[in-house]
Amino acid sequence: xxxxxxxxxxxxxxxxxxxxxxxxxxxxxxxxxxxxxxxxxxxxxxxxxxxxxxxxxxxxxxxxxxxxxxxxxxxxxxxxxxxxxxxxxxxxxxxxxxxxxxxxxxxxxxxxxxxxxxxxxxxxxxx
Amino acid sequence: xxxxxxxxxxxxxxxxxxxxxxxxxxxxxxxxxxxxxxxxxxxxxxxxxxxxxxxxxxxxxxxxxxxxxxxxxxxxxxxxxxxxxxxxxxxxxxxxxxxxxxxxxxxxxxxxxxxxxxxxxxxxxxxxxxxxxxxxxxxxxxxxxxxxxxxxxxxxxxxxxxxxxxxxxxxxxxxxxxxxxxxxxxxxxxxxxxxxxxxxxxx
Numbered sequence: 069x070x071x072x073x074x075x076x077x078x079x080x081x082x083x084x085x086x087x088x089x090x091x092x093x094x095x096x097x098x099x100x101x102x103x104x105x106x107x108x109x110x111x112x113x114x115x116x117x118x119x120x121x122x123x124x125x126x127x128x129x130x131x132x133x134x135x136x137x138x139x140x141x142x143x144x145x146x147x148x149x150x151x152x153x154x155x156x157x158x159x160x161x162x163x164x165x166x167x168x169x170x171x172x173x174x175x176x177x178x179x180x181x182x183x184x185x186x187x188x189x190x191x192x193x194x195x
Numbered sequence: 196x197x198x199x200x201x202x203x204x205x206x207x208x209x210x211x212x213x214x215x216x217x218x219x220x221x222x223x224x225x226x227x228x229x230x231x232x233x234x235x236x237x238x239x240x241x242x243x244x245x246x247x248x249x250x251x252x253x254x255x256x257x258x259x260x261x262x263x264x265x266x267x268x269x270x271x272x273x274x275x276x277x278x279x280x281x282x283x284x285x286x287x288x289x290x291x292x293x294x295x296x297x298x299x300x301x302x303x304x305x306x307x308x309x310x311x312x313x314x315x316x317x318x319x320x321x322x323x324x325x326x327x328x329x330x331x332x333x334x335x336x337x338x339x340x341x342x343x344x345x346x347x348x349x350x351x352x353x354x355x356x357x358x359x360x361x362x363x364x365x366x367x368x369x370x371x372x373x374x375x376x377x378x379x380x381x382x383x384x385x386x387x388x389x390x391x392x393x394x395x396x397x398x
Contacts, residue, residue: 106270110270111230111270112230112234112269112270112271112274113270114266114267114268114270114274115266115267115275116267116268138272138358138359139270139271139272139274139275142272142275142276142308142309143266143274143275145275145308146266146275146278146279
């Protein structure tokens with residue numbers, strides 16, 4: 069069982085859902101949670117949409133966040149500050165490609181730092 | 196500043212954003228993704244709708260709620276940036292309402308959140324110019340309005356270095372930064388509300 073949960077953050081709901089479907093295919097045992105778009109379905113990211121997902125994730129688990137563009141990262145950082153007791157890391161690597169590597173690595177039982185490093189270093193190999 | 200003035204400030208800002216929503220989005224179409232007007236309108240509409248529920252709250256608490264609403268509702272990069280600015284104002288005003296300290300802390304927060312520096316043609320240019328002016332010349336609301344407008348207009352001459360505008364490189368020169376324009380609305384509205392209050396005191 070992996071101790072790392074992958075959290076995908078996108079500006080668009082369909083993209084988040086699609087990305088999560090693709091990543092879960094790499095290893096269905098690894099928890100992948102995706103958030104996309106605003107509450108009204110518009111394009112964007114919102115802290116309000118992210119925090120319920122953090123609440124859903126087991127407190128023992130470490131969280132690795134991948135995001136799509138610009139402001140998603142700022143919101144991820146705000147969420148990180150809102151949960152100082154949770155272990156949350158944000159990766160700048162591409163959501164799909166690096167996320168895919170992260171799921172595989174997490175599935176092998178690696179810890180958060182290893183998963184992040186492998187994902188960031190190895191995502192080009194999987195193409 | 197009283198909480199009533201803060202409420203007025205938000206209503207005035209919302210009015211300016213509403214009146215110029217298309218203009219803001221048109222500016223954003225030139226250098227960004229074209230949703231700045233809609234985003235800002237959504238955020239400030241939410242604030243104005245919530246204001247009655249915040250009646251009786253302290254100045255610091257209201258500023259904090261404004262910050263959280265912007266972070267939650269705006270949806271674009273301006274949400275977390277402006278939201279952070281208002282959260283910083285809230286923390287600063289908890290002890291004492293000192294605009295020099297408050298605006299400086301807000302500008303620092305915005306710079307940190309956006310990993311931006313002054314002169315990169317962003318809303319930070321406006322916040323920082325106003326903060327500096329209040330520090331150097333004290334609280335003169337006419338000056339605040341002028342300094343804010345100048346800083347906003349200067350973004351036209353600058354090359355965008357942050358956000359999507361940065362991808363345009365030199366081609367971003369000649370375009371106003373939409374975030375700087377909406378932040379200028381904030382300070383024009385603030386100056387108007389606070390000047391009105393000063394006039395009342397004098398008569």
